[in-house]
Amino acid sequence: MNTVRAAALPLSSADTAPPLILARGLSKTYAVPGAAEVVALNNLDFEIHDGEFVSVVGRSGCGKSTLLKVLGGLLPFTSGSVELNGKPLRGPTPEAAMVFQSPVLLPWRTVLENVLLPIEFRRLPRRAYEDSALKLLTMVGLKDFARRYPYELSGGMQQRAALVRALVQDPRLLLMDEPFGALDAMTREQLNLELMRIWSDSRKTVVFITHSIAEAIFLSDRVIAMTARPGSIADVITVDLPRPRDLSVINTDRFGRHAAHLRSLLDAHGGLF
Amino acid sequence: MAVQAVETQAGEQSGARSGASSGSVLRRYPHLTISPAILVVLLTAWWLASDVLGAPAFILPAPEQVLQALVRGLARAPWDHGSLWYHSGVTVWEALLGFAIGSGAGAFLGIALAHWPILGKSWYPYIVGFQSLPKVALAPLMVVWFGFGIEGKVFITAVITFFPVLVNMMAGYLAVEPERIELARSCNASEWQLLSKIIIPSCLPFLFAGLGVASVLSIIGAVVGEFAGASAGLGMLLMQYNQSLEIAPLFAVIVLLGVIGFLMSHAVGLVERHYCFWAQRANAWREL
Numbered sequence: 001m002n003t004v005r006a007a008a009l010p011l012s013s014a015d016t017a018p019p020l021i022l023a024r025g026l027s028k029t030y031a032v033p034g035a036a037e038v039v040a041l042n043n044l045d046f047e048i049h050d051g052e053f054v055s056v057v058g059r060s061g062c063g064k065s066t067l068l069k070v071l072g073g074l075l076p077f078t079s080g081s082v083e084l085n086g087k088p089l090r091g092p093t094p095e096a097a098m099v100f101q102s103p104v105l106l107p108w109r110t111v112l113e114n115v116l117l118p119i120e121f122r123r124l125p126r127r128a129y130e131d132s133a134l135k136l137l138t139m140v141g142l143k144d145f146a147r148r149y150p151y152e153l154s155g156g157m158q159q160r161a162a163l164v165r166a167l168v169q170d171p172r173l174l175l176m177d178e179p180f181g182a183l184d185a186m187t188r189e190q191l192n193l194e195l196m197r198i199w200s201d202s203r204k205t206v207v208f209i210t211h212s213i214a215e216a217i218f219l220s221d222r223v224i225a226m227t228a229r230p231g232s233i234a235d236v237i238t239v240d241l242p243r244p245r246d247l248s249v250i251n252t253d254r255f256g257r258h259a260a261h262l263r264s265l266l267d268a269h270g271g272l273f
Numbered sequence: 274m275a276v277q278a279v280e281t282q283a284g285e286q287s288g289a290r291s292g293a294s295s296g297s298v299l300r301r302y303p304h305l306t307i308s309p310a311i312l313v314v315l316l317t318a319w320w321l322a323s324d325v326l327g328a329p330a331f332i333l334p335a336p337e338q339v340l341q342a343l344v345r346g347l348a349r350a351p352w353d354h355g356s357l358w359y360h361s362g363v364t365v366w367e368a369l370l371g372f373a374i375g376s377g378a379g380a381f382l383g384i385a386l387a388h389w390p391i392l393g394k395s396w397y398p399y400i401v402g403f404q405s406l407p408k409v410a411l412a413p414l415m416v417v418w419f420g421f422g423i424e425g426k427v428f429i430t431a432v433i434t435f436f437p438v439l440v441n442m443m444a445g446y447l448a449v450e451p452e453r454i455e456l457a458r459s460c461n462a463s464e465w466q467l468l469s470k471i472i473i474p475s476c477l478p479f480l481f482a483g484l485g486v487a488s489v490l491s492i493i494g495a496v497v498g499e500f501a502g503a504s505a506g507l508g509m510l511l512m513q514y515n516q517s518l519e520i521a522p523l524f525a526v527i528v529l530l531g532v533i534g535f536l537m538s539h540a541v542g543l544v545e546r547h548y549c550f551w552a553q554r555a556n557a558w559r560e561l
Binding site: 098104 | 452
């Protein structure tokens with residue numbers, strides 16, 4: 001784990017503000033009845049700063065999704081510590097919103113009603129959030145679909161609605177679990193661009209889980225490369241591509257070097273898939 | 274592309290609507306022609322067997338005799354105890370009461386047993402054991418317990434309709450997408466919010482599948498209950514006509530039972546279409 005500390009330290013010392021997420025020795029094991037327990041996360045140390053876009057890349061089953069659920073307060077961790085905004089993490093908080101692999105829109109609610117679901121759950125005044133919900137829907141091009149039902153939307157539009165649902169409470173942290181993994185390549189690129197635009201306008205902090213090396217480098221300030229199970233941090237890459245980025249950045253040499261570096265890291269630690 | 278998809282859908286809908294006003298309805302919905310044609314074929318076969326081939330009237334009465342019996346029975350006032358309206362009313366009332374009690378209890382307990390696994394596991398053997406009993410065997414006992422009134426019929430109908438709804442509701446609960454639950458938890462939803470806003474609505478397609486089965490079973494329950502002993506109802510009429518070998522009125526009652534069963538199931542389908550419109554694709558057969 002010393003390599004990780006070495007990779008993370010220069011950033012944290014350069015930035016004097018306390019990190020938004022601070023994880024130390026974070027481990028998660030699953031008890032399996034009648035068998036040895038499964039170590040999903042093994043002694044993770046990392047910090048994520050306010051406004052940063054950080055991707056987590058690793059092979060299937062390396063614990064990426066587990067990590068995200070732990071950060072979202074959905075799963076208790078076994079040992080170590082996690083602080084969110086200086087406070088120990090204890091369960092879900094309005095400061096962090098999750099976007100899942102599938103849109104998880106409720107088919108009996110209109111798009112607007114779906115987007116306002118977190119407001120209902122947290123017993124906040126619906127009226128106060130309706131305008132901002134409509135504004136966000138307009139921003140992602142779903143203005144005319146606010147009163148439609150999810151089955152009337154394409155997959156990309158559904159995932160946009162899911163993104164709006166996460167943004168509607170104005171969280172500081174977006175936790176995204178392969179949100180565009182199920183979409184076709186064209187829609188995926190378009191949504192990546194939209195996500196970048198939203199992120200740079202709102203300066204939210206994003207933790208983004210993905211299988212795609214290109215997606216991770218294109219979007220991120222830093223990429224956390226994870227080893228195969230038991231998942232630990234192989235290395236953390238700082239992506240120094242200038243912003244704002246557009247799709248042409250993918251063809252640059254610097255992008256290619258980052259991609260090759262990340263791929264070699266993942267190959268050395270169990271491959272990508 | 275997505276916008277296009279929506280437009281195409283809307284186009285199809287408006288197309289269907291404009292089609293309904295023109296003469297192309299039958300071309301668009303061939304079953305509107307085929308379904309009555311099946312009836313005509315069946316009636317013809319019946320008529321051939323009885324009138325032309327000369328089957329005795331106490332075995333197979335002619336269609337027109339059955340129609341006469343039906344008209345005679347329906348021509349009398351509903352409060353007249355000799356009218357088919359009266360006896361249909363008694364049977365339908367028994368069936369509806371039993372259906373409401375049985376499926377209500379089934380839905381409620383289905384959620385409860387699935388929500389509290391300890392409860393579910395403890396009750397499971399008894400539920401499976403009781404479900405495997407032929408519940409019509411309870412009918413004679415009902416007469417001993419409740420006499421000839423409607424209570425016994427309601428009870429047996431409730432017992433029969435309870436299981437399909439219970440089983441479907443439990444299946445529905447267990448089929449809720451885990452991500453929907455994670456979504457609710459990530460928003461600090463309370464247990465009650467999770468149940469009322471996520472789990473119960475998610476179960477509705479399963480609930481209606483169970484209600485569809487239960488609606489048909491409810492008529493069977495009421496009729497079987499009446500077989501064992503009753504002072505009124507279509508089941509009682511069936512027994513009476515059978516004993517006096519009045520086969521044409523007996524057939525009239527059977528036809529009536531078929532119509533009532535169809536209407537019950539159709540009514541459930543209409544309610545489902547209203548409350549479960551979003552799941553119509555999964556239950557497309559109900560649109561028939």
